[in-house]
């Protein structure tokens with residue numbers, strides 16, 4: 001991990017990993033590694049096969065989750081085995097095997113108290129979530145402005161607590177971190193603590209079993225601003241809800257700022273009267289779903305930030321297909337770019353459609369007339385209308401026919417059987433044609449752009 005400084009954006013990921021696994025595990029398996037991170041590909045340099053096997057079995061899942069949560073990226077993990085003499089001499093395979101045999105390495109969270117020296121305050125903030133990189137829109141404007149107001153009016157009763165709620169993936173976590181980061185920027189030495197509801201529950205339970213409840217309390221209560229994400233996790237666990245209530249009261253009565261997020265409104269949390277009325281005493285704001293312009297703006301921002309080579313029309317296509325969740329919106333962009341990089345394909349709309357089919361909302365087909373498809377494809381490839389239904393098998397006719405069948409599956413609501421009938425064939429021929437053309441769309445950028453053009457032409461003819 002000596003080269004982690006080269007990739008500051010990865011720090012939050014590895015800091016989290018360190019908290020999720022036992023210290024001994026981290027020291028043994030993770031710390032000795034070097035890695036390279038480029039284009040969302042994490043190449044882990046391992047000294048021996050044992051490392052690769054272990055890391056891929058135990059930590060790949062967590063790493064994937066953390067990349068997605070912390071950086072909003074899907075990551076591809078690959079390995080490079082570097083012989084021991086080139087690498088820093090660490091432990092040999094034999095050491096590792098004997099260590100593994102003697103230790104229970106089940107992945108569980110490391111007790112925070114063990115890894116945190118008492119004089120060190122860890123805010124748990126993710127520096128990559130800021131106000132600057134949060135796109136403002138009508139759907140989040142009030143939440144964002146309230147969040148910014150809090151930074152400059154810490155502890156004011158009218159903003160305390162600030163509660164931000166929304167359905168998943170709309171920027172709550174981002175705003176909480178942005179508040180924390182901005183406070184730290186403007187007030188050197190401020191104590192800001194970010195904690196998710198899940199962490200609160202886990203840490204609290206752990207503090208009971210390790211008899212460090214006092215430490216836990218001190219950690220949560222001795223702060224200037226307490227940011228707690230996803231407070232719905234505390235619901236239904238009596239001891240935790242009570243602990244949260246007490247934490248809340250201690251902070252509130254000493255004028256400390258509290259910012260909370262939830263996936264539902266305070267009223268819907270189902271908490272007892274006293275607690276919900278406390279939550280509602282400050283400022284409550286909802287982030288709504290972003291409109292189309294905002295979704296496009298977010299995609300353009302991420303594209304420019306990452307220097308992705310992808311056109312506005314493809315971004316608009318993605319924005320139309322993902323309407324309810326910014327995390328998934330970004331996920332689509334990253335998946336498409338990653339796929340196109342790996343296969344050296346230009347990201348076009350047909351490619352996006354194929355690669356993201358499971359993530360895009362099923363906008364019903366435009367239900368184009370099959371004869372329009374035949375007409376436009378026929379014109380494009382100089383094929384007579386009647387040849388689409390004929391038995392002629394020469395490539396100059398068979399290929400455009402297959403393209404027309406593929407477009408039939410994409411642009412009409414006809415079943416495969418019905419489509420087969422339209423071409424005087426059975427449904428299996430349509431399936432074969434569809435798969436063949438689909439394959440070419442995703443592997444041949446030139447062809448993909450031809451298909452985009454044909455689709456545009458078909459839509460134009462239909463409009464007339």
Ligand code: ADP
Pocket residue numbers: 071072129133134135136140166167168169170171172173174175298326327330
């Ligand atoms: P939530 O906590 O509401 O589930 P997150 O804060 O984790 O959502 O947001 C999901 C992803 O979307 C994050 O990567 C975040 O940076 C991004 N995101 C959400 N809203 C915006 C926005 N308005 N501008 C820029 N990025 C955003």
Ligand code: MG
Pocket residue numbers: 169172173174229230
């Ligand atoms: Mg969140």
